[in-house]
Amino acid sequence: DKEVLHGINLHIAPGTVNALVGPSGSGKSTIARLIASLWDVKDGAIELGGVDIRTLPLAECTRRIAYVSQDNYLFDESIRENIRMGRPAATDAEVEAVAKAAGCDAFIRGLERGYDTVVGGGGAHLSGGERQRIAIARAMLKDAPIVVLDEATAYIDPENEAVVQQAVGKLVAGKTVLVIAHRLSTITGADQIVVVNGGRIQDAGTHEELLKNCPLYQEMWR
Numbered sequence: 001d002k003e004v005l006h007g008i009n010l011h012i013a014p015g016t017v018n019a020l021v022g023p024s025g026s027g028k029s030t031i032a033r034l035i036a037s038l039w040d041v042k043d044g045a046i047e048l049g050g051v052d053i054r055t056l057p058l059a060e061c062t063r064r065i066a067y068v069s070q071d072n073y074l075f076d077e078s079i080r081e082n083i084r085m086g087r088p089a090a091t092d093a094e095v096e097a098v099a100k101a102a103g104c105d106a107f108i109r110g111l112e113r114g115y116d117t118v119v120g121g122g123g124a125h126l127s128g129g130e131r132q133r134i135a136i137a138r139a140m141l142k143d144a145p146i147v148v149l150d151e152a153t154a155y156i157d158p159e160n161e162a163v164v165q166q167a168v169g170k171l172v173a174g175k176t177v178l179v180i181a182h183r184l185s186t187i188t189g190a191d192q193i194v195v196v197n198g199g200r201i202q203d204a205g206t207h208e209e210l211l212k213n214c215p216l217y218q219e220m221w222r
Helices: 029-033 058-064 077-084 092-101 105-109 128-142 160-171 209-214 213-222
Strands: 016-021 065-069 147-148 176-180 191-197 200-205
Touching: 016 029, 029 147, 029 176, 029 191, 058 128, 077 092, 077 128, 077 160, 092 105, 105 209, 128 160, 147 191, 160 200, 191 209, 200 209, 200 213, 209 213
Parallel strands: 016 176, 016 191, 065 147, 147 176
Antiparallel strands: 191 200
């Protein structure tokens, strides 16, 4: 019922990595969800290749954008079918190949029924980190040109973090990427870092530029 984003003006160039950073509650996830077309804007427009996304069929938007959040939902189906939802026509071999690339083949094969294990409602039979890796595998199989990562590694335990970071690296290779990150160390190489505060864009630039010019970013980095 109230406006949470104010005067946002943002350009994301094709093939670049873009990060949204800022205090908790600043509006980062709202921006990401609007870009992923989970909600529609009330004022202004979000354009994809110069076309207002509200004029595109929903199937066209979802085909072009893969959205991976920290709270990914798995359906009460087998692991194989949950991954295959990224591309319903994928073969079993393609599903398993992408699970390997996402670093989840080993834990899946360790389960009693392997890829045919049913995950429970919302993926309740798996840990948060396992659900996250399956969601990343699903997004990799989808192979959409735009990838939105909303704290996609939030629930990963330390011993699996390197595996998941590698998986995310493969997921985003050659894509247009928007990532929300709390740990600034993971996005220092981004082409554009956008500092969001109080529903507004406070500053934008590279890591080096923001360290020089943006007090809020300096404070967050310290």
